[in-house]
Amino acid sequence: LRANFSVIQKETGFVNGLITVLHDITEQEKIDMERREFVANVSHELRTPLTTMRSYLEALADGAWRDENIAPTFLNVTQTETERMIRLVNDLLQLSKMDSQEYELNFEFVEFNKFFTRIIDRFEMSKSQNVEFVRLLPEKSYYVDIDTDKLTQVIDNIISNALKYSPDGGNIRFGFTVHDNMLRVMISDDGMGIPKENVSRIFDRFYRVDRARARSMGGTGLGLAIAREMIETHGGKIWAESEEGQGTTIFFTLPYELDEAGDWE
Numbered sequence: 001l002r003a004n005f006s007v008i009q010k011e012t013g014f015v016n017g018l019i020t021v022l023h024d025i026t027e028q029e030k031i032d033m034e035r036r037e038f039v040a041n042v043s044h045e046l047r048t049p050l051t052t053m054r055s056y057l058e059a060l061a062d063g064a065w066r067d068e069n070i071a072p073t074f075l076n077v078t079q080t081e082t083e084r085m086i087r088l089v090n091d092l093l094q095l096s097k098m099d100s101q102e103y104e105l106n107f108e109f110v111e112f113n114k115f116f117t118r119i120i121d122r123f124e125m126s127k128s129q130n131v132e133f134v135r136l137l138p139e140k141s142y143y144v145d146i147d148t149d150k151l152t153q154v155i156d157n158i159i160s161n162a163l164k165y166s167p168d169g170g171n172i173r174f175g176f177t178v179h180d181n182m183l184r185v186m187i188s189d190d191g192m193g194i195p196k197e198n199v200s201r202i203f204d205r206f207y208r209v210d211r212a213r214a215r216s217m218g219g220t221g222l223g224l225a226i227a228r229e230m231i232e233t234h235g236g237k238i239w240a241e242s243e244e245g246q247g248t249t250i251f252f253t254l255p256y257e258l259d260e261a262g263d264w265e
């Protein structure tokens with residue numbers, strides 16, 4: 001905290017007041033530091049795929065393009081890296097829009113069970129891993145007023161992570177319950193888990209428990225940061241519980257109504 005003092009003097013020369021202006025420089029410093037860190041992270045995240053691409057393109061230009069066995073692999077790498085950069089830039093644009101409150105939510109009134117089930121079905125149809133999906137969904141109807149595209153993106157991200165970190169033969173459990181007038185949604189895996197001291201940080205921008213590993217899986221490190229922003233603008237909260245070597249559960253809450261008219265029963 002920094003204080004500026006101004007002395008109020010009367011013409012007589014007597015001091016008859018003191019104005020104290022307190023600036024919370026710690027808050028301002030924190031914002032500046034976060035901004036610097038963010039720019040450094042973005043630069044680093046872009047430099048890595050760019051330097052990878054440069055070496056592969058150099059090798060191709062040096063003659064690897066003639067080698068039928070090598071050339072397709074090298075081109076494939078540059079394509080994967082380009083796609084990751086596009087994902088990263090798209091995520092950054094989305095975050096910056098959210099930061100400047102420049103985006104609108106298109107609210108729709110939907111039955112949550114149906115909405116959630118459709119997303120789970122889509123993943124179950126297309127998954128290539130040997131992972132079993134377990135649904136723990138209530139029979140009752142709960143209506144939520146949500147931007148379905150945004151919420152789909154949130155749930156997609158959580159399920160993709162659960163799949164990424166699930167072992168062969170593992171389970172992913174999907175469920176929701178009601179707590180304190182909110183729907184509490186849970187997606188739980190029995191993957192590698194997250195060390196205790198890092199659990200709350202996974203919602204920070206660019207935070208990854210294992211940088212190299214997460215990056216090699218194609219992640220941008222922004223998925224859960226975007227998810228947190230989106231859930232909070234819907235009036236909910238998002239958090240994780242995890243046990244190293246046991247698995248991770250992501251929870252989020254949403255306000256709900258009990259019937260289609262938006263009334264309580």
Ligand code: ADP
Binds near residue numbers: 157214215222
């Ligand atoms: P990424 O693009 O790296 O997946 P996210 O924001 O989605 O970024 O996740 C941030 C980090 O949180 C991941 O890199 C990973 O370390 C950790 N994480 C997220 N979900 C899980 C999970 N289900 N199991 C273990 N670790 C996870």
